[in-house]
Amino acid sequence: MDFTFDEEQRLAAQSLRELLNDHCQGSDLRRAANARDLPSFEAACATRRARLAELGLAGALVPAEQGGLGLGVVDFVLLAEEAGRAALPEPLVDVEGVAHPLLATLGELGESTLQETLVGSALVLSAAPGTTVLANAAFAQYLLLSRRDDELALYRASDISLTHRESVDPLRRLSEVALHDAKPIARVTGATTSSAWQAARARSTVLNAAQLLGLGARMLEIAVAYSLERKQFGKAIGSNQAVKHALADVMVKLEFARPVVYAAAATLAPVRVAHAAVAAAEAADRAARAAIQVHGAMGYSWEVDLQFYAKRAWALAGLNGGRSAQFAAVHQSLLRGELEAQWA
Amino acid sequence: MKIRFTAAEEAFRAECAAWLNEQISGPFADIRGIVSQTFRAEQRMEWERALGRARWSVIGWPEKYGGRDASLAEQVIFAEEYARSGAPGRVGHLGTELAGPTILHFGNDLQCERFLLPIARGEEFWCQGYSEPNAGSDLSNVRTRARLEHGPNGPEWVIEGQKIWTSLAQFADWCFVVCRTEEGSKGPAGISYLLVPMKQKGVTVKPIRQMTGDAEFNETFFDGARTKAEYCVGKPGEGWKVAMGTLAFERGVSTLAQQMTFRNELDLLIAAARENGAAKDPLIRQRIAEAWVGLRIMRYSALRMLSRATSGSLGAEALTYKLYWATWRKKLGELAMDVVGAPGELCTDEGYGLADLPYLYLFSRADTIYGGTNQIQRNIIAERALGLPKESRGDR
Numbered sequence: 001m002d003f004t005f006d007e008e009q010r011l012a013a014q015s016l017r018e019l020l021n022d023h024c025q026g027s028d029l030r031r032a033a034n035a036r037d038l039p040s041f042e043a044a045c046a047t048r049r050a051r052l053a054e055l056g057l058a059g060a061l062v063p064a065e066q067g068g069l070g071l072g073v074v075d076f077v078l079l080a081e082e083a084g085r086a087a088l089p090e091p092l093v094d095v096e097g098v099a100h101p102l103l104a105t106l107g108e109l110g111e112s113t114l115q116e117t118l119v120g121s122a123l124v125l126s127a128a129p130g131t132t133v134l135a136n137a138a139f140a141q142y143l144l145l146s147r148r149d150d151e152l153a154l155y156r157a158s159d160i161s162l163t164h165r166e167s168v169d170p171l172r173r174l175s176e177v178a179l180h181d182a183k184p185i186a187r188v189t190g191a192t193t194s195s196a197w198q199a200a201r202a203r204s205t206v207l208n209a210a211q212l213l214g215l216g217a218r219m220l221e222i223a224v225a226y227s228l229e230r231k232q233f234g235k236a237i238g239s240n241q242a243v244k245h246a247l248a249d250v251m252v253k254l255e256f257a258r259p260v261v262y263a264a265a266a267t268l269a270p271v272r273v274a275h276a277a278v279a280a281a282e283a284a285d286r287a288a289r290a291a292i293q294v295h296g297a298m299g300y301s302w303e304v305d306l307q308f309y310a311k312r313a314w315a316l317a318g319l320n321g322g323r324s325a326q327f328a329a330v331h332q333s334l335l336r337g338e339l340e341a342q343w344a
Numbered sequence: 345m346k347i348r349f350t351a352a353e354e355a356f357r358a359e360c361a362a363w364l365n366e367q368i369s370g371p372f373a374d375i376r377g378i379v380s381q382t383f384r385a386e387q388r389m390e391w392e393r394a395l396g397r398a399r400w401s402v403i404g405w406p407e408k409y410g411g412r413d414a415s416l417a418e419q420v421i422f423a424e425e426y427a428r429s430g431a432p433g434r435v436g437h438l439g440t441e442l443a444g445p446t447i448l449h450f451g452n453d454l455q456c457e458r459f460l461l462p463i464a465r466g467e468e469f470w471c472q473g474y475s476e477p478n479a480g481s482d483l484s485n486v487r488t489r490a491r492l493e494h495g496p497n498g499p500e501w502v503i504e505g506q507k508i509w510t511s512l513a514q515f516a517d518w519c520f521v522v523c524r525t526e527e528g529s530k531g532p533a534g535i536s537y538l539l540v541p542m543k544q545k546g547v548t549v550k551p552i553r554q555m556t557g558d559a560e561f562n563e564t565f566f567d568g569a570r571t572k573a574e575y576c577v578g579k580p581g582e583g584w585k586v587a588m589g590t591l592a593f594e595r596g597v598s599t600l601a602q603q604m605t606f607r608n609e610l611d612l613l614i615a616a617a618r619e620n621g622a623a624k625d626p627l628i629r630q631r632i633a634e635a636w637v638g639l640r641i642m643r644y645s646a647l648r649m650l651s652r653a654t655s656g657s658l659g660a661e662a663l664t665y666k667l668y669w670a671t672w673r674k675k676l677g678e679l680a681m682d683v684v685g686a687p688g689e690l691c692t693d694e695g696y697g698l699a700d701l702p703y704l705y706l707f708s709r710a711d712t713i714y715g716g717t718n719q720i721q722r723n724i725i726a727e728r729a730l731g732l733p734k735e736s737r738g739d740r
């Protein structure tokens with residue numbers, strides 16, 4: 001039993017944080033959010049995209065023999081947290097945490113595409129069966145989709161009908177994905193395919209939970225800073241017990257959610273993943289609520305960066321089935337008596 | 345104690361329901377069920393005028409000021425039927441619910457004669473000039489100043505300063521402005537309550553966009569703006585009492601109308617939960633039931649609170665009301681999002697259009713802020729109702 005991360009894991013997260021400190025501040029997000037169309041959105045994100053590509057994270061979770069770094073989800077969880085902290089618009093988590101390792105399961109069938117996307121000359125994303133809306137699909141050249149749970153198919157994005165949909169999170173470029181009768185360039189079916197999707201879902205859920213932790217921590221930081229700076233009744237609002245306690249409660253929620261997410265990342269056991277999703281979403285929601293409240297009317301305005309983090313947290317919490325589905329996963333396995341085995 | 349309505353009251357119900365339904369299914373069908381404060385504002389101002397013409401706008405007011413001298417029971421009935429008909433949120437509410445009752449209660453005859461009928465008829469719209477960049481929760485820290493000047497138009501107040509978060513200022517003809525009229529004064533002393541025309545050279549309104557994408561509120565700059573000396577409600581320098589009085593009206597009968605809106609929102613949420621299957625989830629069912637319980641609690645409390653008010657002023661329990669509803673509605677917003685699930689993220693159009701439930705979610709983030717934050721409400725309950733020591737200030 002050891003909940004600490006090793007040097008390499010911490011350094012990777014550190015360098016991502018530094019990059020995002022330089023290129024993913026509120027002002028950078030605002031520029032992208034104000035972009036009128038796709039090209040100006042891409043222009044607003046161009047520098048950051050280039051720097052992210054230089055970070056060498058491509059194929060992080062792809063086996064080394066397929067050209068990846070061969071890391072595990074637990075090696076990626078701190079990176080996802082950093083992406084959340086910055087409300088990163090780029091699909092770093094969706095690509096490296098979910099789509100790339102999924103593409104790798106296609107083996108030889110996906111080989112050439114994987115090589116193309118690993119070197120960064122193309123982008124691949126995936127939408128789990130039943131998902132019809134996908135963030136960042138407009139930037140992708142390849143999409144991993146399916147009509148059923150036991151099918152995994154690789155398409156050229158240009159063969160798929162994508163309709164832009166605006167999100168409440170002005171930084172999430174969504175597309176409605178319709179397969180119609182598009183022909184895949186590679187396709188597999190069968191039991192191993194279902195488990196590939198299942199693993200992809202688990203990675204996506206746990207890494208989104210990590211992003212939620214990062215978002216929560218960022219909102220807490222912003223709220224603390226504001227409560228020191230804003231004065232009412234002749235003193236900093238943060239000197240009022242009501243404000244202190246609200247912020248302290250957020251910290252408690254976040255600190256207690258964090259090891260849950262790490263444990264889920266370490267094993268990907270379904271019930272842990274569900275638990276992580278619930279705990280992280282709750283902590284982020286608490287952080288958003290407290291941070292907005294602490295800002296008063298300012299926190300409700302578009303002009304304050306806080307809204308970017310709050311809205312991202314809202315969007316992410318609804319994915320992968322949301323709170324209801326995660327709770328259902330927990331109580332179903334609890335009532336089946338399965339939890340005993342996973343108690344440790 | 346009597347909790348049923350009489351036959352005469354039921355007849356009144358039929359009368360207002362008939363009128364409302366005819367209007368909302370007929371000439372005003374386009375504005376049915378609108379919740380956003382700014383959407384289709386022009387048509388909704390026309391709706392205010394229609395309410396005024398038929399004398400349904402402010403039925404509790406005296407007849408001579410455009411009301412019907414309606415009893416509390418009748419006001420409750422009207423509020424219920426208003427919501428049931430699907431009539432939109434009232435863009436005139438700052439006049440009908442805040443400015444009007446304040447003028448009626450604290451104003452003199454001249455002010456009542458000048459201002460009440462145009463409010464009742466939907467001819468003049470109002471906004472609330474309280475908050476400033478450095479005076480939010482601490483309203484008594486206002487810096488906006490006014491001084492009396494004797495010019496060609498007789499004595500006038502000349503106003504300098506900045507207000508912020510002024511809801512609906514872009515549509516307003518008048519603003520009730522809380523400002524300092526005594527040089528060097530601090531805190532509640534030396535504050536006056538002025539009624540200031542908005543459509544003049546010295547007033548600039550700049551929209552502030554909200555989290556919902558709407559720009560309902562504004563920055564309002566007074567730069568040598570003028571109003572007649574006689575448009576000061578209460579004595580100059582004694583406006584604090586009036587300003588607090590206005591806040592108390594926010595807890596009056598208007599709360600009943602508001603509850604009906606809440607009921608509509610809960611109905612909407614239940615319909616959505618039925619449609620997408622979320623209603624099968626026991627956790628969701630439980631929370632829906634809890635929301636209903638809260639709604640009933642608010643209704644009985646409001647009726648009890650208001651029936652006391654007819655025999656005098658609001659009791660101490662009235663202080664608890666804002667905290668309760670604001671917290672309730674914020675939770676309703678969160679439940680709404682758990683019901684809607686992932687599609688809640690989607691806008692309905694490319695102009696950041698939000699469907700009703702996501703809008704409710706975002707808008708309800710503000711409920712615990714405007715009209716006094718939850719923290720301030722708790723301080724008020726603790727200090728005024730329970731008599732606990734006042735919080736210390738940092739500067740005095």
Ligand SMILES: Cc1cc2nc3c(=O)[nH]c(=O)nc-3n(C[C@H](O)[C@H](O)[C@H](O)COP(=O)(O)OP(=O)(O)OC[C@H]3O[C@@H](n4cnc5c(N)ncnc54)[C@H](O)[C@@H]3O)c2cc1C
Binds near residue numbers: 237242475717
């Ligand atoms: C949608 C909306 C519409 C509005 N419309 C209007 C309008 O039409 N006219 C108008 O004048 N104003 C309007 N307001 C402003 C509103 O009245 C203020 O936002 C409110 O009074 C709080 O002030 P503030 O925003 O400056 O927050 P602050 O006073 O800066 O408060 C920030 C945080 O500190 C906390 N805090 C402050 N003091 C204490 C204390 N002593 N103890 C414990 N906690 C404390 C608050 O609870 C809050 O969480 C509107 C606001 C909103 C959100």
